[in-house]
Amino acid sequence: MLNQMERDGVTDRYAIGGAVGATFYLEPVDTLDVDVFVAFKPEGKSLLVSPSPIFDYFKKFGCQMEGEYIVLGGWPVQFLPPTGPLVEEALAEAVTRDVEGIQARVFTAEHLAAIALQTGRAKDKARLLQFIEEGALDPERFQQIVTRHALVDRWQQFQRQFLES
């Protein structure tokens, strides 16, 4: 449905992030919802973005709304705009993965790890550790993202806290 939404021109581009995105690279990561990042089409000259076109689009297919969520395939899906340069880059550089014949666009492992570093909640730190322990990251690519998005201090702090013994 997400691919169809994009083909129908409702959004410019979508990519799966969050725990479901991480599951593409790691063991299944416990979550209750799906974070889908979308590049919204600008509405006229307004700088504000509205998810209404997405909601309206899915309602036409009979999808249920639950607050800020749309229920797709039994999962509450939250559509989020890219809220900063890192997520904007993650969306632009997201990769397409085949899931039993269905193409799904998902953030790269390095971007998911960098976003976890940036958001910095306890469960984000745990996820970043999983990425490292599983060897799921290209270290050079991750380092480049960390540098580009001014996360070097945070990364050094993380390394001191969790990776140095």
Add this chain to the structure above:
Amino acid sequence: MSFDLQRILESKRRYRAKLAERPVAEKLRLLDAMRERALTIRNSSQTIVREEPPNYGRKV
């Protein structure tokens, strides 16, 4: 019998690595099952069953 914590942790690490290597579709099915279980457990103890989204580097 004694508990060898190091062995237990190593076996957990191996199991997680094996899970990570499974096909994505299989992992997504596992997520489905995990979510069902989580909802059942949470519904039995409280009414809030959703997570707050993180602040994804929100512009201020």
